[in-house]
Amino acid sequence: MGGGTIEVESLTDGEGNEITVGNLRISESGCRRDEEECPPCPPASVKYEFVKEEEPTSEDDCGFVVEGTADDSLIRNISYTSKENELCEPIQVCFDTDYCDLQVEVKAATTERAISLEGPGRVCFDTPDGQGRAISNFTVVCVDPTE
Structure with a gap:
């Protein structure tokens, strides 16, 4: 799913009504997805x-796991890309989600950064530090666009 830019000359149809483009509604207050496509956000963060084996021999010896007993239904199919020629050193993380607006707090070494991501998909x-340090953890929170 790629991103892109939509240039709009007018935000209304000439009579003050919102414009709908695909699943986006464009109005004076901004651009948002149709609510039908965005399920309500669960209240918890995850x-x-x-984690990795002491001496990993393949990418199967490591991966991201949920901390504690949190409900991990926000995301699924987590994958990552490691540093070139290094095992178990994630510098990019990808996942699938059914939710529209997510806030991710990502940590690598001592650097933390909040990132806004748009789903679904x-x-x-x-990695947040620009130095290529491995991502050690991340926290996902669903952001309800109506709040």
Whole structure:
């Protein structure tokens, strides 16, 4: 699912009504998805920690797991890209979600950064420090666009 830019000369149809483009509604207050496509957000945040075997021999020896007993239904199919020629050193994380607006707090070494992601679909984010340090954990929160 790619991103893009829509240039709009007018935000209304000439009579002050909102314009609908695909599943987006464009109005004076901004651009938002149709509510039908965006399920209501669950109230909890979910933290994912990166864990690995002491001496990993393949990418199967490591991965992101839910911290504690949190409900991990916000996201699924987590994958990551490791540093070139290194095992279990994630510098990019991708996952699928049914939710429209997510806030992700991502940590690599001592650097933390909040990232806004737009679903639904497959979304990805990179290491936050710009130095290529491995992502150690991330926390996902669904943001209700009506709040």
